Amino acid sequence: MAKENMLGSWAFIIGVILAIVFAFFATYTWVVWVLLVIGVIIGLLNITDKEAEKFMWAGLVLVLISYFGGMVFEGVPFVKPFLDNMAMLFVPATIIVVLKTIFGMAKK
Numbered sequence: 001m002a003k004e005n006m007l008g009s010w011a012f013i014i015g016v017i018l019a020i021v022f023a024f025f026a027t028y029t030w031v032v033w034v035l036l037v038i039g040v041i042i043g044l045l046n047i048t049d050k051e052a053e054k055f056m057w058a059g060l061v062l063v064l065i066s067y068f069g070g071m072v073f074e075g076v077p078f079v080k081p082f083l084d085n086m087a088m089l090f091v092p093a094t095i096i097v098v099l100k101t102i103f104g105m106a107k108k
Helices: 003-022 029-045 052-072 079-107
Strands: none
Touching: 003 029, 003 079, 029 079, 052 079
């Protein structure tokens, strides 16, 4: 496995763990930035062209579920922040993969 794929895999694992851990803290600006940066790393290094379509569908579903689930679980401690954190992690990753896919299609 290539070194950047290992970095992307670790970024994914660390990002999900941090989304869980950060759900127990108030939403600070630095939490958003940490998850955003990890999401960009996931999008840049972890998803190949072959995996892009599946990732975009999975990312879309995850972001929608995080948004609507956050509305449903508004009063439940730690669930809404966790869903918000997952959205903060996967929105940038999904945007990066979508842009990579579009630029790849434009090159052909």
